[in-house]
Structure formats: C-alpha cells, structure tokens
Amino acid sequence: MRLIIRGVFWFGLYLTLILFPLVAGVVFFGSQQAASPLVYLAIAVGYIALALMATELALVSRFGGVAGAFGLDSLLQFHRQIGIMSMAFAIAHPVLLLADRAYTIRYFIPSADTPWPVTTGPVAFLMATLVVGLSVYRRQLRISYGVWHVTHGLLSIALIGFAGAHVLGIGRFAALPVMRVLWIVYLLFFVGMFLRYRFFRPLSLLHRPWEIVENRAEHGQSHTLVLRPVGHEGFRFEPGQFAWIGFGRSPFAADQHPISFSSNGDIPSHDGTIAFTIKQLGDWSRDVVPHVEPGTRAWVDGPHGVFTIDREEGAGYCLIGGGVGITPLYAMLQALETRVDPRPVFMFHAANDYDDLTFREELAEMAERMPMLTLVTVLLNPPEGWDGETGFVTADMLSRYLPPTLYRRFQYFICGPGPLMDAMEKTLPAIGVPRDRVHTERFDMV
Numbered sequence: 165m166r167l168i169i170r171g172v173f174w175f176g177l178y179l180t181l182i183l184f185p186l187v188a189g190v191v192f193f194g195s196q197q198a199a200s201p202l203v204y205l206a207i208a209v210g211y212i213a214l215a216l217m218a219t220e221l222a223l224v225s226r227f228g229g230v231a232g233a234f235g236l237d238s239l240l241q242f243h244r245q246i247g248i249m250s251m252a253f254a255i256a257h258p259v260l261l262l263a264d265r266a267y268t269i270r271y272f273i274p275s276a277d278t279p280w281p282v283t284t285g286p287v288a289f290l291m292a293t294l295v296v297g298l299s300v301y302r303r304q305l306r307i308s309y310g311v312w313h314v315t316h317g318l319l320s321i322a323l324i325g326f327a328g329a330h331v332l333g334i335g336r337f338a339a340l341p342v343m344r345v346l347w348i349v350y351l352l353f354f355v356g357m358f359l360r361y362r363f364f365r366p367l368s369l370l371h372r373p374w375e376i377v378e379n380r381a382e383h384g385q386s387h388t389l390v391l392r393p394v395g396h397e398g399f400r401f402e403p404g405q406f407a408w409i410g411f412g413r414s415p416f417a418a419d420q421h422p423i424s425f426s427s428n429g430d431i432p433s434h435d436g437t438i439a440f441t442i443k444q445l446g447d448w449s450r451d452v453v454p455h456v457e458p459g460t461r462a463w464v465d466g467p468h469g470v471f472t473i474d475r476e477e478g479a480g481y482c483l484i485g486g487g488v489g490i491t492p493l494y495a496m497l498q499a500l501e502t503r504v505d506p507r508p509v510f511m512f513h514a515a516n517d518y519d520d521l522t523f524r525e526e527l528a529e530m531a532e533r534m535p536m537l538t539l540v541t542v543l544l545n546p547p548e549g550w551d552g553e554t555g556f557v558t559a560d561m562l563s564r565y566l567p568p569t570l571y572r573r574f575q576y577f578i579c580g581p582g583p584l585m586d587a588m589e590k591t592l593p594a595i596g597v598p599r600d601r602v603h604t605e606r607f608d609m610v
C-alpha cells in the first residue's frame with residue numbers, strides 16, 4: 165500500500181511539473197499576447213515538449229524514492245517512451261505554426277538575418293531528433309553503450325539549452341514575468357538534477373570505497389568478483405537487487421555498470437563482503453572484469469531495484485533463470501535458505517550448453533540441503549547421457565512440475581535472455597498466473 169501511495173505521489177508531482185507552465189500561462193495570459201487558436205495550440209505543445217524533455221533526467225537520475233516506487237527498469241522504459249512522445253509534441257509545434265498562415269517555412273530555415281530566438285528553435289529540434297534517433301537506433305547503428313551514453317548526455321544538455329533560449333527569447337507567454345520565473349525554476353531544476361547525477365552522487369561514493377578481494381572464474385564465461393567495504397560497514401540489500409559498479413581511483417571517472425548481487429544480502433558476512441557475477445558480453449565485461457586484480461579499488465552505487473522476493477508475498481516462488489540471469493535468482497535462493505523459508509520454491513535453470521550453467525554445482529548442493537527447493541535444469545543442447553529437461557522452458561514443462569492447486573498463488577521471477585522473458589510473460593498468464601505475479605529483470609534495458 166505504501167508503495168502505491170508513493171507511486172501516486174511521484175506520478176502526481178510529475179504531471180504537475182509537466183502541466184503547470186500551461187496552466188500558469190492560461191491563468192496569467194493577458195490580451196497583449198493575443199494570437200490565433202492554432203498559435204496557442206502550437207505554443208501549448210511546444211511547452212509540453214520542453215517540460216517533458218526537461219524532466220527526462222529526473223526519471224533516470226537514480227532517485228531512491230522514485231526508483232523504489234516504480235522500479236528502475238519501468239522508469240527507463242517510461243523515460244524512453246516519454247522521449248519519443250516529447251518528439252511528437254516537438255514536431256507538432258512547427259507543424260501547427262505552419263498551419264497558421266501567419267508563419268511560412270522561411271521562419272524555420274535559419275539565415276543571417278533570422279533573429280537568434282527563432283534560430284534556436286530549429287537547432288533544438290535538430291538536437292531532439294538526434295537524441296531520440298540515436299537512442300532508438302543505437303543497436304542498428306552499432307554504437308557502443310559507452311559512446312551513446314556520453315553523446316546522449318551532451319546532446320540532451322545542448323537540447324535543453326537551445327529550447328530554453330528559444331522559449332525565453334521568443335516572448336509570447338514567456339514574456340510574462342511569472343512565466344520567466346517558472347522557466348528559470350525549471351532550468352535550475354534540470355541543472356540541479358544534472359549536478360546531483362554527475363557530481364553529488366559520485367561525491368557521496370567517494371567516502372565509501374570498496375576493494376576487490378577475489379576474482380574467480382565461473383561456468384558460462386563469467387567471473388565472480390568479491391568486494392569488501394574499506395573504512396565503512398557496507399550495506400544490506402534485498403535478494404534480487406543490483407548496484408552500479410565501477411573500478412578506478414575515483415568514482416567520478418569510473419565507468420559504471422548495473423550488476424545484480426550474486427551473494428546473500430540477508431545476512432552479510434561478518435566483514436560486509438558482497439559479490440557480483442559478470443558474464444563476458446562486451447568491452448568492459450570481457451576486457452576489464454576478468455583481469456581485475458585483488459586490491460583494486462571499486463565503487464558501488466546501490467542497492468537499487470524492485471526485482472526482489474522481499475516485496476512480493478506469495479504461497480511459494482517460481483524462479484526462471486537463463487544464462488547469467490541466474491545471478492539475482494541465486495541471491496534469492498541463498499536468502500530463502502538462510503531464512504529457512506518453509507514455502508515451496510521451483511527453480512528452472514536454463515542454458516544453451518552444460519558449460520553455460522553458471523552456479524550449477526552450488527544450486528545442486530542447495531537442492532540437497534533445501535527440502536522445499538525443486539531444481540529443474542533445462543538445456544537446449546544437452547550432452548550425451550543428459551537426464552534433465554531439454555529444449556526451452558514451456559507451459560507444458562512448467563505444468564509438469566508446479567503444484568496444480570497452488571501455482572497460481574506463487575510469485576514468479578524471471579531473468580534471462582529477452583526471448584525467454586518475452587515467452588514467459590505470455591506463457592504464465594496463459595496458464596492462469598495473474599500478471600501482477602510475474603516479475604522480470606531485463607539486463608539489456610538500455
């Protein structure tokens with residue numbers, strides 16, 4: 165219930181931030197700004213586009229309260245969809261102005277004698293096109309995450325700067341003193357968000373360094389890094405949560421990556437160590453992680469995330485993990501074991517090959533120790549003599565293991581490759597599991 169109230173509060177605040185300039189513009193509008201209805205509409209959609217873009221950073225700046233209410237992956241999805249939607253408003257702005265015969269296409273093509281407030285409009289529009297286009301087509305354009313991330317940040321700042329100059333310089337509603345104050349407050353809000361994200365957040369990590377104490381190879385081309393807190397006690401986390409980690413002398417320079425905890429957050433070991441298990445997938449995970457030496461300084465921003473058994477009550481759990489997606493689920497199982505949780509747990513552990521089964525020995529030993537745990541290992545390409553399940557996790561396979569009278573009241577946690585999660589999001593409701601009991605964590609959400 166508390167989460168719902170928090171969600172309603174933050175969403176209400178968000179809507180207020182988006183719509184307030186419009187309401188204020190209408191309330192304080194004077195006859196000296198009179199214009200045609202089409203121009204009013206154009207100004208309104210322009211305002212909404214700018215307000216949506218200016219608040220985009222707030223959605224992804226790792227605000228504990230907001231992320232806690234919605235989940236970071238939902239916020240990132242929302243950020244992405246709002247970015248695309250704001251583009252639709254931004255396109256509607258010049259289209260409506262053109263539809264009003266008072267404006268011609270000449271206004272939108274900057275030239276030497278175009279007034280600067282007018283020129284900044286098309287420039288902001290170009291920036292917005294680049295920000296949205298590069299984000300939507302990043303993979304097709306084969307732009308690495310790192311390059312995209314830096315470019316996205318710089319272009320977004322430029323976009324807000326040009327769009328803000330356009331609004332303030334053009335006049336109209338913005339000429340009203342109340343609107344000027346309002347836009348300056350919005351720009352300050354954006355700058356504040358940026359400073360919080362880029363400066364204050366790393367600054368807060370500076371006093372909480374970590375150190376690598378072990379780096380061990382795992383099945384499935386993965387490495388487990390064990391970290392210990394240096395000069396502080398570390399933190400507790402809920403099983404299934406994740407943190408941003410980076411290495412290097414300073415958190416300001418560190419290239420940070422979101423990684424789920426693969427250790428037991430419930431009862432941290434006496435020295436506060438935590439562990440992450442990382443699969444070799446790209447530049448950082450392949451070229452940096454396997455070579456990180458014990459003694460290396462690390463920075464951990466967390467815990468984050470709502471993909472955790474601690475927030476979902478159920479008659480039991482069904483965990484479905486593919487590839488390295490096993491990491492948060494392994495943390496959940498460790499917590500359930502230390503809590504001596506009496507409820508049934510079904511773990512479907514899927515991989516392409518036997519060698520890809522990260523934590524296979526640990527899970528098998530756990531199944532021996534935990535009478536409530538049923539471990540089902542599923543291989544796409546099983547080795548000769550394999551007596552486990554083969555192929556993909558299907559409705560039929562789930563039905564063969566899950567208790568028929570109880571499974572609808574379980575909570576389902578799925579983490580793995582996109583196709584596995586897409587399939588489970590369809591399969592589980594199709595066999596009668598309520599949608600709100602199906603929880604997914606997408607590792608490639610950006």
Ligand SMILES: Cc1cc2nc3c(=O)[nH]c(=O)nc-3n(C[C@H](O)[C@H](O)[C@H](O)COP(=O)(O)OP(=O)(O)OC[C@H]3O[C@@H](n4cnc5c(N)ncnc54)[C@H](O)[C@@H]3O)c2cc1C
Pocket residue numbers: 308309310406419420421422423424425441442443444445446447448449450469488491492605606607608609610
């Ligand atoms: C909530 C969450 C938990 C995760 N947990 C694990 C885990 O336990 N083990 C594991 O191996 N992987 C995990 N990942 C994925 C991991 O973050 C990426 O595989 C890793 O960052 C890849 O970086 P790279 O430079 O090696 O590869 P790249 O080829 O550069 O990136 C591969 C993909 O990873 C994502 N990515 C890369 N860098 C970042 C970043 N800084 N921030 C956000 N996304 C990024 C992008 O979608 C990118 O397309 C998790 C991801 C998320 C979102």
